[in-house]
Amino acid sequence: MRRNQATLTDAEKQDFVEAVLALKRRGRYDRFVRTHQEFVMGDTDDGPRVAHRGPSFLPWHRRFLLDFEEELRGIDDAVELPYWDWTVDQDPEAAPWTEDFLGGTGRAADGQVTTGPFARGGGRWRISVRVDSRDFLRRSLGAGGVRLPTRAELDSVLALSSYDQSPWHSRADGFRNQLEGWRGVNLHNRVHQWVDGHMATGASPNDPVFWLHHCFIDKLWADWQRLHPGSGYLPRRPTRDVVSLEEPMRPWGDVTPADMLDHTRFYAYDTDEEEGEGAGAETETGAEGDPGA
Numbered sequence: 634m635r636r637n638q639a640t641l642t643d644a645e646k647q648d649f650v651e652a653v654l655a656l657k658r659r660g661r662y663d664r665f666v667r668t669h670q671e672f673v674m675g676d677t678d679d680g681p682r683v684a685h686r687g688p689s690f691l692p693w694h695r696r697f698l699l700d701f702e703e704e705l706r707g708i709d710d711a712v713e714l715p716y717w718d719w720t721v722d723q724d725p726e727a728a729p730w731t732e733d734f735l736g737g738t739g740r741a742a743d744g745q746v747t748t749g750p751f752a753r754g755g756g757r758w759r760i761s762v763r764v765d766s767r768d769f770l771r772r773s774l775g776a777g778g779v780r781l782p783t784r785a786e787l788d789s790v791l792a793l794s795s796y797d798q799s800p801w802h803s804r805a806d807g808f809r810n811q812l813e814g815w816r817g818v819n820l821h822n823r824v825h826q827w828v829d830g831h832m833a834t835g836a837s838p839n840d841p842v843f844w845l846h847h848c849f850i851d852k853l854w855a856d857w858q859r860l861h862p863g864s865g866y867l868p869r870r871p872t873r874d875v876v877s878l879e880e881p882m883r884p885w886g887d888v889t890p891a892d893m894l895d896h897t898r899f900y901a902y903d904t905d906e907e908e909g910e911g912a913g914a915e916t917e918t919g920a921e922g923d924p925g926a
């Protein structure tokens with residue numbers, strides 16, 4: 634069950650952090666950063682685009698997060714990705730930015746994160762897939778007056794009924810591009826900018842908040858599907874430079890957007906039951922206090 638980070642217990646936060654640190658220590662974390670950076674550099678409006686700026690932004694990141702979550706579970710099989718609802722948890726002094734979770738903003742002089750488990754001084758988080766010579770994690774939460782999106786802004790994007798539209802890139806209309814943020818109120822991109830530092834670069838997975846941010850984006854895709862049961866992934870037919878419904882996505886080669894449409898094949902969100910028809914409810918069976926089962 635993927636849960637809102639605001640509801641995690643202290644122990645759950647610690648388990649997540651320890652699993653992430655263990656992946657880093659074993660040298661398995663940085664390939665996620667490298668893969669993401671390669672796609673950011675390669676995805677363009679006038680050429681092939683897979684991870685960003687096109688319709689497969691959502692299924693690509695869903696699979697990318699699944700890969701990462703699977704690695705975390707190889708370390709600790711109780712860990713699942715939490716999501717950060719940035720329309721609610723907007724205080725840079727509160728979770729997820731606390732000392733026992735992701736640590737806080739960077740210091741004024743150089744943006745260096747000096748608190749929490751990912752501070753360079755703690756010795757457990759050295760940036761190796763770098764954007765410059767600096768090997769410490771950087772953030773400047775809310776720098777430059779950027780504000781996190783509001784629930785009203787989010788709802789205006791969830792209300793869009795078409796998944797994506799021609800020309801299927803950063804100037805397209807439709808849900809995908811406004812969620813991604815190249816057009817309209819700007820949701821996903823703006824959150825990267827609000828965190829700033831590494832999150833504002835192609836090497837954004839250097840900051841563990843990347844996973845919590847994208848987990849919420851992924852949940853919003855599921856929320857949108859529930860709101861628009863008659864809409865679906867587009868384009869359905871092969872279309873120049875973008876991944877249509879049944880074409881494979883790089884780098885996997887054997888995964889299509891169609892394979893990724895139904896998140897309940899892989900995990901549930903803590904809100905699935907209340908909003909849907911209990912699609913994820915079976916994950917809770919066998920819990921204590923259910924003698925009739």
Ligand SMILES: [Cu+2]
Nearest residue numbers: 669684685694
């Ligand atoms: Cu991304």
